[in-house]
Amino acid sequence: MSLFNIFNIAGSAMTAQAQRLNVVASNLANADSATGADGKPYRAKQVVFSTTPMGADGQGGAGVKVAAVVEDTAPMKLVYDPKHPMANAQGYVAMPNVNPVDEMVNMISASRSYQNNVDVMNTSKTLLLKTLTIGQ
Amino acid sequence: MSSRIDDALRFNQTALTLRAARQELIASNIANADTPNYKARDIDFASALQGALAGSSPRMAMAATADSHLNGGGQGVLGAPVMYRAAVQPSADGNTVDMDVERAQFADNALRYEASVKFISEDIKQVLTALQG
Numbered sequence: 001m002s003l004f005n006i007f008n009i010a011g012s013a014m015t016a017q018a019q020r021l022n023v024v025a026s027n028l029a030n031a032d033s034a035t036g037a038d039g040k041p042y043r044a045k046q047v048v049f050s051t052t053p054m055g056a057d058g059q060g061g062a063g064v065k066v067a068a069v070v071e072d073t074a075p076m077k078l079v080y081d082p083k084h085p086m087a088n089a090q091g092y093v094a095m096p097n098v099n100p101v102d103e104m105v106n107m108i109s110a111s112r113s114y115q116n117n118v119d120v121m122n123t124s125k126t127l128l129l130k131t132l133t134i135g136q
Numbered sequence: 137m138s139s140r141i142d143d144a145l146r147f148n149q150t151a152l153t154l155r156a157a158r159q160e161l162i163a164s165n166i167a168n169a170d171t172p173n174y175k176a177r178d179i180d181f182a183s184a185l186q187g188a189l190a191g192s193s194p195r196m197a198m199a200a201t202a203d204s205h206l207n208g209g210g211q212g213v214l215g216a217p218v219m220y221r222a223a224v225q226p227s228a229d230g231n232t233v234d235m236d237v238e239r240a241q242f243a244d245n246a247l248r249y250e251a252s253v254k255f256i257s258e259d260i261k262q263v264l265t266a267l268q269g
Contacts, residue, residue, distance in 0.1 A: 002159065003156050005160050009167045010163055012167065013168070020170075048172075050171060051168055051171050051174050060157060060218065061160045061161070061163070061164050063167055063168075064167050109170065113169055113170055116239070117166065117167060120167070120242065123246050124159065126246075127156075127159070127253075131152075133253070134257055134260070135257060136257070
């Protein structure tokens with residue numbers, strides 16, 4: 001039934017947006033991590049959303065899934081700090097390519113989209129409950 | 137077999153089914169508001185309802201002469217063609233979901249769904265009144 005399917009669709013979008021929020025948190029937390037588990041500076045990560053069919057018969061409804069989490073290919077920020085243990089011969093340290101402004105915008109966008117899908121779910125629940133009162 | 141009660145309820149039942157299908161489509165649009173290259177979709181409710189009541193699909197069926205042939209019907213809801221919304225402000229990533237439009241249509245469709253539910257309830261009450269005198 002179509003209305004029950006909305007729970008799957010909005011739910012998939014909420015999962016995807018939550019994962020996006022997770023990646024933003026990871027990026028912001030590691031904005032100053034000059035080294036990671038592989039010995040290299042942290043690279044900003046981004047989620048890639050893709051549409052996935054979710055209709056009962058493969059028609060109509062379409063949900064969201066996170067197709068991939070990709071690393072930002074932007075160049076690292078070079079900071080001049082000769083005393084730093086990770087500094088190169090010229091005295092520059094490669095710092096993560098996290099852009100805090102981008103991340104904050106991403107965070108607001110993800111949380112607004114999440115709220116939208118919560119609203120969609122609540123409306124569908126109300127409609128289903130109303131449907132149950134037919135004939136009463 | 138169709139009875140008079142079936143006939144009395146058919147219009148609102150069909151309308152309700154179509155409203156639920158449309159609600160699902162708009163929910164998909166809202167869910168995919170951030171998906172690159174997603175195109176917002178919707179159905180033309182008036183022609184979909186007319187088509188469903190007439191029991192005819194607006195599309196021509198393709199002849200299938202082997203089991204592996206696809207029906208060629210494409211995407212459709214109850215025989216109604218699903219169409220792409222004309223984008224007002226298309227974004228650079230190819231997404232055409234306009235959240236203002238989608239939220240407005242979602243609220244509108246939800247209200248009309250509730251109206252259909254109410255109409256069916258009233259139809260049933262009328263039948264009960266006729267039965268009980």
